[in-house]
Amino acid sequence: MTTSFNAGTLLAPGTWIEGKWHHRRYRVERLLGKGANGAVYLVRWGRSMEQAALKIGYDAVDLQSEINVLTSLAAHQTKRERRMLQSASRPFLLDVDDCVLGQIEVQFYVMKFVEGCTLQQYMDRQGLEWLGLIGYRLLQKLTELHHADWVFGDLKPENILVSEFGHVELVDYGGVSRIGRSVKQFTERYDRGYWNAGSRSADPGYDFFAFAVLWLHVVDGARLRRLSTEQLPQTRQPSDLMALVRTNVKLKPFESWFKQALHGYFTSSDDACAAWHQLAIQNGRRTLSPPVKGTTPGWLKGVFIASIVLLGSTLYFMLQS
Numbered sequence: 007m008t009t010s011f012n013a014g015t016l017l018a019p020g021t022w023i024e025g026k027w028h029h030r031r032y033r034v035e036r037l038l039g040k041g042a043n044g045a046v047y048l049v050r051w052g053r054s055m056e057q058a059a060l061k062i063g064y065d066a067v068d069l070q071s072e073i074n075v076l077t078s079l080a081a082h083q084t085k086r087e088r089r090m091l092q093s094a095s096r097p098f099l100l101d102v103d104d105c106v107l108g109q110i111e112v113q114f115y116v117m118k119f120v121e122g123c124t125l126q127q128y129m130d131r132q133g134l135e136w137l138g139l140i141g142y143r144l145l146q147k148l149t150e151l152h153h154a155d156w157v158f159g160d161l162k163p164e165n166i167l168v169s170e171f172g173h174v175e176l177v178d179y180g181g182v183s184r185i186g187r188s189v190k191q192f193t194e195r196y197d198r199g200y201w202n203a204g205s206r207s208a209d210p211g212y213d214f215f216a217f218a219v220l221w222l223h224v225v226d227g228a229r230l231r232r233l234s235t236e237q238l239p240q241t242r243q244p245s246d247l248m249a250l251v252r253t254n255v256k257l258k259p260f261e262s263w264f265k266q267a268l269h270g271y272f273t274s275s276d277d278a279c280a281a282w283h284q285l286a287i288q289n290g291r292r293t294l295s296p297p298v299k300g301t302t303p304g305w306l307k308g309v310f311i312a313s314i315v316l317l318g319s320t321l322y323f324m325l326q327s
């Protein structure tokens with residue numbers, strides 16, 4: 007154990023953390039990440055030394071509000087939803103406790119370890135063809151939150167982890183706010199207020215706006231950066247973002263969705279989800295048409311067509327699931 011612990015102290019691999027109330031013991035493997043609210047470690051616990059992610063908060067009140075959201079989400083899941091989830095036997099929130107580190111009492115919670123990479127890394131590695139599917143799965147996650155009366159708020163690529171098989175998980179519930187209240191935490195670039203597109207009050211439309219800017223960032227980051235730095239704060243507006251969407255070949259097929267999200271026209275999360283799903287399926291089909299011109303050898307065309315058909319049908323079936 008460390009002898010003096012503060013917000014900047016990092017725990018060394020091999021450190022044991024023991025909960026004061028539940029007496030569960032966790033062995034630190036490595037740091038997964040740290041931010042403004044705390045540090046998250048990969049830990050092992052239990053007889054089979056299972057992996058989990060343990061977050062030590064810098065501020066007990068902030069950490070408690072994240073825990074409240076996770077608890078309320080778990081309670082909101084219906085039995086059917088739990089059965090359908092792959093991780094049915096393992097809820098997201100696993101433990102909440104205090105421990106003493108270097109004479110200081112700290113609060114922590116333990117959650118499911120999400121094995122994967124950030125959204126940006128995933129798209130860079132796997133390709134933008136997955137935009138439709140990953141976007142849809144992310145919208146489903148947001149919709150789940152909205153149905154439980156929460157808005158995610160601080161949606162950004164670092165807060166979205168994607169597994170190798172394309173499962174999407176939101177991490178960092180520090181910005182989650184009750185619908186109707188003010189958004190607790192946000193990042194300027196994805197914020198509706200920053201683009202003069204609406205208030206900072208927590209409504210599902212706030213998340214859809216951030217979702218739209220998020221994809222602009224992932225797909226067309228350089229132009230988005232230029233747009234946000236070159237404009238005066240009072241002249242920023244959603245129509246400038248729309249101009250980027252319209253002139254980007256990957257985002258163009260989703261133009262109607264972006265328009266509704268950036269201008270705040272969606273009236274329900276289910277509608278937003280369904281509209282994206284529809285466009286993702288249409289767009290998946292469109293990629294099935296191979297190029298007509300060119301001097302590509304026949305065998306290569308065959309391989310190309312087969313891989314496109316495979317990609318298209320995979321996308322189609324995954325979107326149906």
Ligand SMILES: Nc1ncnc2c1ncn2[C@@H]1O[C@H](COP(=O)(O)OP(=O)(O)OP(=O)(O)O)[C@@H](O)[C@H]1O
Binds near residue numbers: 045059120167178
């Ligand atoms: N359940 C998890 N499984 C795997 N990695 C995780 C998990 N939770 C968090 N992480 C990693 O730890 C990082 C920091 O976690 P988190 O975002 O919760 O901290 P934070 O202090 O609230 O950050 P911020 O300053 O962005 O609000 C995340 O970006 C992610 O990479």
